[in-house]
Each structure stands twice: as structure tokens, then as C-alpha cells.
Amino acid sequence: MQAVTLIPGCRAVPEPCLSQRRQAGPLAFTAGPSPVERRHRLVCKSAAISHSAVTTNGKSQALELSDLTAIGPLDGRYGSKVLPLRAIFSEYGLIRFRVLVECQWLKTLSRLEGVPEVPPFSSEAEALLDELSSNFSVEDAAEVKEVERTTNHDVKAVEYVIKRRLGRNAELAKVLEFTHFACTSEDINNLAHALMFKEALAGEVLPAMDTVIGAIAGLATEHAGVPMLARTHGQTASPTTMGKEMAVFAYRLARQRHQVAAVPLFGKFGGAVGNYNAHLSAYPDLDWQAIAEEFVTGLGLEWNPYVTQIEPHDYIAGELSS
Numbered sequence: 001m002q003a004v005t006l007i008p009g010c011r012a013v014p015e016p017c018l019s020q021r022r023q024a025g026p027l028a029f030t031a032g033p034s035p036v037e038r039r040h041r042l043v044c045k046s047a048a049i050s051h052s053a054v055t056t057n058g059k060s061q062a063l064e065l066s067d068l069t070a071i072g073p074l075d076g077r078y079g080s081k082v083l084p085l086r087a088i089f090s091e092y093g094l095i096r097f098r099v100l101v102e103c104q105w106l107k108t109l110s111r112l113e114g115v116p117e118v119p120p121f122s123s124e125a126e127a128l129l130d131e132l133s134s135n136f137s138v139e140d141a142a143e144v145k146e147v148e149r150t151t152n153h154d155v156k157a158v159e160y161v162i163k164r165r166l167g168r169n170a171e172l173a174k175v176l177e178f179t180h181f182a183c184t185s186e187d188i189n190n191l192a193h194a195l196m197f198k199e200a201l202a203g204e205v206l207p208a209m210d211t212v213i214g215a216i217a218g219l220a221t222e223h224a225g226v227p228m229l230a231r232t233h234g235q236t237a238s239p240t241t242m243g244k245e246m247a248v249f250a251y252r253l254a255r256q257r258h259q260v261a262a263v264p265l266f267g268k269f270g271g272a273v274g275n276y277n278a279h280l281s282a283y284p285d286l287d288w289q290a291i292a293e294e295f296v297t298g299l300g301l302e303w304n305p306y307v308t309q310i311e312p313h314d315y316i317a318g319e320l321s322s
Contacts, residue, residue: 068092068141088200092141097192098158099140100133101299102180108295109178114286118175125171132165155185182278187269190311194265194301197319201260209257213250220246259322266315267301268292274307 063069065079069090074082087093107129109118121129140161148157159180166172166179180188224243229236269292271278279288289305296303304311 063087063090063092063138066138068095068138068145084204085200088196088204092138093196094192095141095144095154095158096133096136097195098155098188099136099162100195101188101191102158102162103129103133104299105181105183105295106175106179108291108298109181110175112286112291114283115178118178122171125169128166128169128172132162153185155180155188158188182271182276182282183269184272184309186310187271190313191267191269191296191299191301193313193316194267194311195299197265197316198300206257206261209253209260213253213257216246216250216253220244220250256322260319263315263319263322264302265319266304266311267296267299268304268307268311269296270307273309 063086065075065086069086069092071082071086071089075086087096106118107121107126109115110121112118144154144157144161147160148154151157151160162179163176166176220243222243223246224241226242227239228242228245230240231237268274270276270289276288276292279286293303293305302315
């Protein structure tokens with residue numbers, strides 16, 4: 001009779017006897033821990049506390065591994081290899097960029113003559129908004145998660161925490177309800193995702209690729225005159241040089257680097273269905289499409305003018321396949 005292994009999160013799966021395993025061959029699989037359980041075990045087995053660094057006003061802040069700073073399964077055995085990405089692609093990183101988008105949008109509203117309820121901000125108010133986004137910490141993200149327990153909505157929790165902070169300033173307290181004005185959650189999320197890619201590419205991925213390309217190109221030059229046996233059709237052929245073969249890979253990686261850098265990072269900011277309905281209902285005389293374009297491009301992103309509720313994320317598929 002076959003034994004049945006019960007694992008939380010998995011259905012009961014009969015465990016084959018040894019002879020059945022042998023007959024099944026090397027591609028046979030039996031029930032095992034789920035990916036979440038495997039990740040949890042890897043993290044728990046780590047004896048040392050892993051840290052990452054996020055630059056805040058030129059100062060490096062260590063990020064202790066936690067639910068908020070984790071990236072995924074790589075945080076276990078390969079955690080040291082992805083430390084610089086922890087401040088970008090973790091949930092903390094996502095919340096940090098959401099706060100940035102919300103603060104920049106409120107500043108944009110204050111500069112619109114057609115929105116008199118949000119008058120131009122003083123330099124002190126603008127500095128407070130900039131400080132909130134640039135110095136956003138893991139502890140601040142934990143506060144957002146605590147609020148989310150009540151709201152049961154991640155972006156709404158971000159909005160509430162921002163209002164808490166801005167409410168301490170008399171000037172900003174008067175315009176609190178314009179935080180997240182006319183936005184759907186995807187307006188905030190899609191820009192946060194694009195900004196995560198932007199920071200990771202500029203600060204980590206492309207410099208790492210440049211380093212590897214430079215190293216291989218250096219080997220190509222160094223060994224340009226070193227002969228070696230070449231092969232074709234599985235057999236020895238005309239000679240080549242070690243330098244030329246290194247140049248093959250340097251050129252290939254340089255081409256891939258160009259493709260990665262060339263993918264445009266798109267953003268949308270058109271409201272619940274992409275038609276600026278809430279914007280026009282409140283302020284029908286403003287050119288909200290032009291305002292949205294200026295806002296998105298001001299973040300260093302490409303504006304996607306034709307969208308539904310979501311930015312379709314085609315660029316992400318293109319980036320990950322480059």
C-alpha cells in the first residue's frame with residue numbers, strides 16, 4: 001500500500017515505492033515542499049543576517065532581510081548576489097516608489113493654475129514632500145503594512161500614511177484630500193514598476209554588464225596572438241586565436257546590453273479606464289492628457305497615451321526577453 005505524504009498547501013499525493021521510482025526514471029517527481037516553504041527554510045537556515053544598502057541623500061542605509069525587503073527565492077543561498085537589488089525590487093522598494101509617485105503628483109497639482117484648491121507650495125512644503133519620498137525607510141514601509149491590515153488595500157494604505165505625515169504641516173494639511181487625486185491604483189503602481197526597472201538598470205544591471213563586457217574585451221586584446229585549435233562539425237579545423245574567440249562573446253554581450261538599454265520604460269496616468277474621466281469631471285477646462293504626458297516624462301519614463309485601466313506592460317516582457 002502506498003504511503004500518502006501530507007504537506008501544508010499541497011494536496012495528498014501517493015508516494016511511489018522504490019521500484020516504481022526506478023521505473024519512472026529521473027524525470028519523475030513526488031510531492032515536496034512548495035516554493036514558499038523552500039524559500040522560508042532557506043532563509044531560516046541562514047545563520048548570518050543579510051544586509052543591503054539603499055542610498056539616502058548620499059548615505060548608505062543597511063537593509064536587514066525581512067518580509068518587506070525580500071526579493072524572492074534568491075534571498076536564500078544567493079542572497080549575497082542580489083543585495084543591491086533588495087532596496088529596489090522588494091516590497092519595501094515598491095512602496096518607496098509608490099510614495100515617490102504620490103508626492104510628485106501632489107506637487108504637480110500645486111503648479112496647475114486651473115486647480116485653485118491646491119495653491120503653489122512654498123519651498124518648505126516642497127522640501128517636506130521631497131524628504132518624505134527620498135528618505136522613506138523600511139520602518140516607514142512597515143507603518144504602511146500596518147495600515148494595510150485595516151484598509152485591506154495596499155495603495156490606499158500608502159495614501160493614508162502620506163496624509164498622516166503631511167498633516168503635520170499646516171500648509172499641506174489644507175490639501176490632504178488631493179493626495180491621490182483622480183488616480184486609480186494602477187496609475188501609481190505602473191509608474192512605480194517602471195521606476196524600479198529604471199533604477200535597477202541604471203544603477204546595477206547595465207554597469208554590471210559593462211564590467212563583464214570590458215573584462216572579456218580585455219581578454220580578447222590580451223590573447224589576440226595566442227593560437228588555439230578551432231572546431232567545426234564536431235572535428236578539428238583551421239586554427240584561430242584565443243583573443244578572437246573572446247571577442248565573439250564580448251560582441252554578443254555588447255549587443256544584448258544595447259538591446260536591454262534600448263527598451264523604453266512606459267508609464268500611464270489616465271485614471272480608472274484611461275480616459276481621464278474623474279479629471280475632466282472635476283476640472284473640465286484643463287488639458288489632462290498633456291498634463292499626464294508631462295508628469296510621466298518628468299519621471300524619466302516614456303508616456304503611453306492609449307491604455308485601459310492598466311499600462312499593458314509589454315515593455316516588461318520585452319525587457320525580460322532582451
